[in-house]
Every structure is written in C-alpha cells, then in structure tokens.
Amino acid sequence: MNKIIKKRILSENVNEYVISAPAVAKNANAGQFIILRVDNDGERIPFTIADFDRNAGTVTILVQTIGASTYKLALLNEGDSISDFVGPLGNPTDLNEFEHVMLVGGGIGSAVIYPQAKDRHSKGLKCDVIVGARNYDLLTYEDEFKANSDNLYVMTDDGSYGEKGFVTNKLEELIKAGHPIDCVFAVGPVFMMKAVCDLTRQYGVHTVVSMNSTMVDGTGMCGCCRLTVGGETKYACVDGPEFDGHKVDFMESVNRGKFYRDRECEHYKKEQEKNGKN
Template structure:
C-alpha cells in the first residue's frame, strides 16, 4: 500500500498526487512511468512520473479525470492509500546537456513534458518550452516550466492565456526568426504531436515524441499501444514511450486510439453512478 502525501487540484479536470514510494523515487528518470491500481480489484493504469525525490521517497503523478478509473483515483485524499504503485517502467528519455532543445507540451501532456524540460535544463542544455491549452482555466505548471526553461511561451486557443494560437505557430515563428534547435520534443495529444512533426520535418529538425497517450496495460501484453514506427510494429510501453516522431504513423495511432471510445464512455457513466450511490 502506498500513502498519498499530498493532493492538489491543478484545474477542474486535472489532479496532482504525491505518493510515498521510496523505491520508485530512488530509481526514476525523466520519461519513465508507473503502473498503479487504486484498489485490489481495480484496473491497472499507467501514469508518467512528473517528479521524484529520492531523499524523501516522494513521487508525483498528474492525471486527467476522463474515465472510470481516474474518477475513482480522484476520490482518494491525503492520507489515503493506493493499492499498487509499480515502477519505474519504460525507457528513460535521452538527455544531452550540449543541445539547444524545444520542449512542446499540450494540455495535460505538459505533466510529461515538464520532467523532460527539467532534465535537459539540469544537464546544462538551452531549453525553450512552449505549452498550449484551450483556455486560461486549463493552464497547469506555468511557473514550473518558467523555472526550468531559458525561454518560455504560453499559448491558448482563445487567447485568454499567453498568446493566441497553437504551439506549432510559435514553434515555426521561432524557427523562421533564426532559432537553431538541435532537437524538438513534443508531448501531448496525438493530433498536436503529428503537426509538430510535420512542422519540424520541413526544417529537418530531429523530433522526439512520447506515445504515453496510447498506453493501457503498460507491459506489452494487451497490445493497445501498438503503433507503426518506420514501418515496423512497436509497443509504446516496452519499446518507448519515446520515438522518432518523423517515423511514427500518427493517422494509424489516432484511428486505433478511438477503438474503445464507446467502452470508455460506458465505464465513465458506470463509475459516475457508483460514486453517486456512495455519496447518497
């Protein structure tokens, strides 16, 4: 059992939990993830490690409340326990302190992008971070990105936070203004990562994407995170989650990602009804 040390609501649909997990905290690196079960009979769900403190044994995860299991997880409060919290899993991100990098985060994907930005920054790299959200109410981790970036740009679809526009607009603007990035790292919705890669491909800039959004089981057994990379079949959880973005077949990944939409909607509705009964 793993104790929840702190719970923080980042926005109406995104929550941060700090969990006591000394082994994970000691060994975790940027880009890796954990698998947890809320209760003994709960589904296994993977979450990227947002932060880890090997001295205190604390590990932070950030999640969006979108389905039955995340709704259940969100009912946990400080002092409560999570049944399983296993990791770190996945291959760590490759960090090079001699690079000039652009870190692109979209929505809750910023929770995954932040530890990568932090790792590059701590290694001595020149870090430009660009984060994007639909509106000001959904913005998360702004101050944390500023603290771990040499340059930071906040974008919003409606202009209520930072500059109006997409992350790709700002990225291309910087490239055309003369910025020479050695690498771009994009983490967020599949459609965002696709268009970041289309943008960087025009300028021949190596681009890494994190395919965490399509993971389910986290061990390679379920096959849900199967994707095509350079014409070869890969699994995001065991072969990644980081891949060469210019080699990923995003259209196929997005199509597969919609396969269980109806099932997920049903699970969410069922969880809502169960939680309502508990409250009553």
C-alpha cells in the same frame, strides 16, 4: 498500497498527486512512466512520471479525469492510498546529445516535458519551452517551467492567457526567425504531436514524441500498446515511450486510442451514478 502524500487541483479535470513510492523513486528518470491500479478491482493505467524525489521517496503524476478509473482516483484525497503502483517503466529520455532543445507540451503533456526541463536545467543544459492549453484554466506547471527553462512561451487556443494560438504557431514562428533548435521534444494529445511533426518535418528539425498508449502489463507482455514506427511494429512500453516523431503512424495510434471509448464512457457514467453524481 501507496499513500497519497499530496494532492493539488491544477484545473477542473486535472489533479496532481505526490505518491509515496520509494522503490519507484529510487531508480526513476525523466521520461519513464508508472502503472497504477486505484483499487483492488482496478484496471492498470499508465501515467508519466512528472516529477520524483529520491530523498522523500515520492513520485508525482498528473491525472486528467477522463474515465471511470481516473474518476475513482479523483475521489481520493491526501492520506488515502492506491492499491498498486509499479515502475519506473519504459526508457528514460535521452536528449543530452542536443545542445538546443525545444520542449513542446500540449495540455497534460506538460507532465512529460517538465521532468526533462528540470533535468536539463539542473545539468546546465539549454532548454526552451512552449506550452499550450485550450484556455488559462487548463494551463499547468507554468511556474515550474519558468524556473527551469531559458525561454518560456505560453499559448492558449482562446487567447485567455499568454499568446493566442497553437503551440505549432509559436514553433513555426521561432523556426522561421532562426531560433536555434537542434531537437524538438513534443508531448501532448496525439493530434498535437502529429501537427508538430508535420511542421518540423518541413524544416528538417529532429522531433521526439512520447506515446501514451493504452497498456496492460507495461513490460512487453501483451502488445496492447503497439504502434507503427517507420513501418515496424513497436511497443510503447518497452521500446518507448519515446520515438522519432517523423516515423510514427499517428493516425493508427489515434484509432487504437479509440478502441474502448464507448465502453469507457458507459462505465464512467455508471461510476459517477454510483457516487450519486450525474
């Protein structure tokens, strides 16, 4: 059992949890993920480590309520415990060879780029950040990015905050203006990552993405998280979660991500009904 030390509501559907997990925090690094089970019958779901504190023995995750399991998690509060929490899994991000890194986060993808910003900032390495959200309410981690980046660009689809437009608009504008970028690290919804990669490919800018596939064990045993990278099948859990974005078959990943969607919607509805909410 792992206790929820802190819960913060970031937007209507996004919660931040600080969870007691000393063993995970001890070896955690930016870019890795954990797998949790909310309760004894829960499914195993992966979340990126958004932050960790080795001294406090805590790991922070951002959770968007999109299905039955994340809904169950949303019902929990500070002091409650979750059944299982395993990690750190996957490989840490390694962008140290690049001098000018542009971190691009869409929606909850900010959870993945934030530890990278923090890591680079603490090492005195340069990093600029573009974050995007549909609207102001869905924007996460703005203050955290402000404190851990050289330049921060905020985009909203509806213009309710920052600049109106997509992260790709800002990225293209910066590339065209000759802003130094050796590497783009883009994380967010698959379509956003695809759009970023389509853009950077034109300009020959190396781009790394973090794939958030469905997983079961997270240690290479099942192959559920497989994707095609450069024509080869890779496992997001042990080969990734980060890959060369110009080589990822995003449309295949979009399709795989939809596999259980109908069943999940149904199950989510049932779970809500169980809790007297419609």
